[in-house]
Amino acid sequence: MDLNGGNHPVSDSLRVENLCHSFVDAGTSVDVLKGVSLEARSSEITSIAGPSGCGKSTLLYLMGLLDRPCSGKIFMNDVEVQDLNDIDRTRARNKSIGFVFQFHFLIKELTALENVRLPLLKSGTDRSTADEKSIALLNDLGLKNKSHRPAYKLSGGEQQRVAIARSLANSPKYLLADEPTGNLDSKNSDGVFELLLQMAQSLNLSVVLVTHNEKLAGRADRRFIMKDGLILA
Amino acid sequence: MLCLELAWRFIIARKRPMLLSLSGIVFGVAFFVLTQAQTSGFEQFFIRTILGTNGAIRISDQFQDNVGTVEKVDQDGKVEFLFHSREDSLYREGVDQPALIYEALKDYPEIMGVSEIIEGNGVLNTGSRKSSIEIKGIRWVDHAQASDLISQIIDGSIDEFAADQMAVLLGSRISQRLNLKVGDRVRLIGGTGNLHLRVSGIFETGVSQIDKNRIYLHMGTARSFLGRFSGGSVFQVALKNPNRAPAIAQQLQNVLNHRAVSWQEREKVWLDVFKALRVSSGITVSCILLLSGLGIFNVFAILVIEKTRDIAILRSIGFSPQDVSAIFLWQGAILLSAGVFVGSLFGYAGTFLISVIPLRIRGIFSTDNFVVNWDLDHYLMAATIALFFVSFATWIPARRASKVEPAKIIRETL
Numbered sequence: 001m002d003l004n005g006g007n008h009p010v011s012d013s014l015r016v017e018n019l020c021h022s023f024v025d026a027g028t029s030v031d032v033l034k035g036v037s038l039e040a041r042s043s044e045i046t047s048i049a050g051p052s053g054c055g056k057s058t059l060l061y062l063m064g065l066l067d068r069p070c071s072g073k074i075f076m077n078d079v080e081v082q083d084l085n086d087i088d089r090t091r092a093r094n095k096s097i098g099f100v101f102q103f104h105f106l107i108k109e110l111t112a113l114e115n116v117r118l119p120l121l122k123s124g125t126d127r128s129t130a131d132e133k134s135i136a137l138l139n140d141l142g143l144k145n146k147s148h149r150p151a152y153k154l155s156g157g158e159q160q161r162v163a164i165a166r167s168l169a170n171s172p173k174y175l176l177a178d179e180p181t182g183n184l185d186s187k188n189s190d191g192v193f194e195l196l197l198q199m200a201q202s203l204n205l206s207v208v209l210v211t212h213n214e215k216l217a218g219r220a221d222r223r224f225i226m227k228d229g230l231i232l233a
Numbered sequence: 234m235l236c237l238e239l240a241w242r243f244i245i246a247r248k249r250p251m252l253l254s255l256s257g258i259v260f261g262v263a264f265f266v267l268t269q270a271q272t273s274g275f276e277q278f279f280i281r282t283i284l285g286t287n288g289a290i291r292i293s294d295q296f297q298d299n300v301g302t303v304e305k306v307d308q309d310g311k312v313e314f315l316f317h318s319r320e321d322s323l324y325r326e327g328v329d330q331p332a333l334i335y336e337a338l339k340d341y342p343e344i345m346g347v348s349e350i351i352e353g354n355g356v357l358n359t360g361s362r363k364s365s366i367e368i369k370g371i372r373w374v375d376h377a378q379a380s381d382l383i384s385q386i387i388d389g390s391i392d393e394f395a396a397d398q399m400a401v402l403l404g405s406r407i408s409q410r411l412n413l414k415v416g417d418r419v420r421l422i423g424g425t426g427n428l429h430l431r432v433s434g435i436f437e438t439g440v441s442q443i444d445k446n447r448i449y450l451h452m453g454t455a456r457s458f459l460g461r462f463s464g465g466s467v468f469q470v471a472l473k474n475p476n477r478a479p480a481i482a483q484q485l486q487n488v489l490n491h492r493a494v495s496w497q498e499r500e501k502v503w504l505d506v507f508k509a510l511r512v513s514s515g516i517t518v519s520c521i522l523l524l525s526g527l528g529i530f531n532v533f534a535i536l537v538i539e540k541t542r543d544i545a546i547l548r549s550i551g552f553s554p555q556d557v558s559a560i561f562l563w564q565g566a567i568l569l570s571a572g573v574f575v576g577s578l579f580g581y582a583g584t585f586l587i588s589v590i591p592l593r594i595r596g597i598f599s600t601d602n603f604v605v606n607w608d609l610d611h612y613l614m615a616a617t618i619a620l621f622f623v624s625f626a627t628w629i630p631a632r633r634a635s636k637v638e639p640a641k642i643i644r645e646t647l
Contacts, residue, residue, distance in 0.1 A: 057644060058640075058644070061644070066549060066639045066640040066643070067638075067640035086553070086554070087553065090548075090551055090553045091551065093548075093549060093550065094551020095551070101546075101643060105543075105546040105643075107239075107546070108246075109246040110242060118235075118547075118550060119550045119551055121235045122235060122550065122552060122556075167550075178643075
């Protein structure tokens with residue numbers, strides 16, 4: 001699979017069309033997404049806001065190929081990807097998609113540097129290049145002297161920045177952030193958002209930001225509001 | 234290598250449960266090696282002694298087929314008929330034409346030594362004590378090639394025996410019972426009369442049944458005493474490869490038309506006892522490995538639950554289900570390798586310590602130390618059993634880990 005465009009025009013957009021998804025909960029089928037369509041463009045932050053349970057995180061995981069939709073289409077670089085096999089989905093998650101979650105989800109047995117270089121080593125980058133790139137990323141994110149510190153010894157804001165560094169390690173085209181500031185105070189929240197904005201522009205990333213924070217959502221280039229599995233605006 | 238590195242980091246982050254799992258494998262492997270070294274030690278000792286004393290094959294009575302089965306064999310267009318029988322044969326005691334049989338056996342490439350033996354019974358009388366014994370009349374040069382007799386002599390020498398036609402070699406337990414030493418005179422009663430013999434040597438095989446019953450005389454002396462001046466003898470055959478004894482015995486029997494019994498058939502009862510002991514101790518000790526396998530299963534099952542979130546995050550950054558599974562399998566492999574290595578070292582050291590423990594046994598065997606068998610197969614067998622249990626114990630949790638659905642886990646964590 002060629003997510004870099006192949007013969008298609010290079011747009012680096014992440015697009016979903018009429019996406020539907022449902023879960024079976026206690027024997028009952030619950031429709032979480034009821035035909036969602038949206039597009040996230042490169043160098044832009046696209047925010048998805050809405051109340052809890054409206055389906056915004058589910059939409060993000062479908063866009064990030066962590067789950068399969070019941071129906072509808074997902075396009076990366078205008079290539080249809082929702083039916084990719086497991087190997088191609090895994091490869092796409094490693095090389096083209098970066099995830100940032102509300103809880104940093106770092107591996108506590110590893111240092112900050114080791115956490116950041118994991119996707120690089122997984123993609124086959126040699127160890128010295130991976131270390132070089134990871135340290136550069138950590139430096140850019142203000143963690144210059146903390147790269148060899150165990151993940152669990154970092155503060156909440158630092159851990160989230162390590163998680164962002166990890167999501168950017170393989171220079172993805174799409175950065176999917178699920179409530180990345182939900183666990184941070186307002187100062188750290190602003191810092192993380194600024195970072196995402198800066199990364200989107202400098203790295204030509206398509207950033208999709210799921211958030212409760214209306215202030216941050218309002219600062220995005222494109223804004224969507226979801227309710228009951230539908231895009232309202 | 235990345236999965237191996239992560240496996241190592243996960244292991245060293247959980248020292249206590251992993252050390253417990255490791256100790257299970259270590260003790261299981263060490264005990265397995267120890268018990269096998271002991272049981273097979275006595276078995277090997279018995280086999281060595283039996284081979285060194287009674288040879289690999291015994292050729293005795295001539296048989297005439299009475300009732301048998303005929304088998305038709307087609308080979309390259311030729312038709313042959315093979316006659317099989319033994320149970321329904323009519324036996325004639327002793328070897329017919331021993332000189333011819335001797336020459337035929339000497340030319341057989343797999344045979345190392347052939348000794349003609351005349352057998353009988355008698356009573357040794359010292360004047361104050363008597364003892365019933367088994368007489369083996371031998372040509373010592375031939376018998377030395379077909380047995381370990383020379384190395385079994387603990388007092389006196391084969392030269393003294395060779396130099397005197399009226400010399401006798403006594404089993405060590407006979408000499409103790411009759412209080413006889415090298416150079417003493419003793420009377421042999423029975424057969425055609427009395428013989429005055431001189432004790433020229435005392436031998437010890439280590440198998441009590443032999444040491445307390447057997448004496449060796451020169452062939453001529455024995456024939457004269459037993460009144461059997463020709464025929465009636467048996468042959469003891471030593472082989473280059475004693476494990477081939479059953480097949481060679483069968484061949485010899487077909488060719489020579491004499492009953493040929495391999496040592497495996499001859500000592501079947503004892504060999505079965507040893508085998509049962511070995512299997513029994515193997516099963517018992519395997520239970521330790523089974524328990525350690527259950528322990529590892531428990532540790533890994535909990536680990537998978539603990540690491541569910543990490544598994545989800547690894548999946549989100551490009552680890553495949555197979556990679557996730559490999560991380561857990563590598564942990565099992567690390568524990569297994571370390572456990573087998575350390576367990577083998579403990580087993581080796583333990584076997585050495587046991588081999589030097591003074592232990593006087595005078596029963597079926599005569600030994601002053603624990604008899605152990607140093608065999609690489611014991612270590613390989615222990616490693617194989619550990620591999621089986623540990624693989625099973627890690628495979629199920631690893632499989633479960635690979636089936637973690639990342640989106641579901643992340644959603645539930647939030």
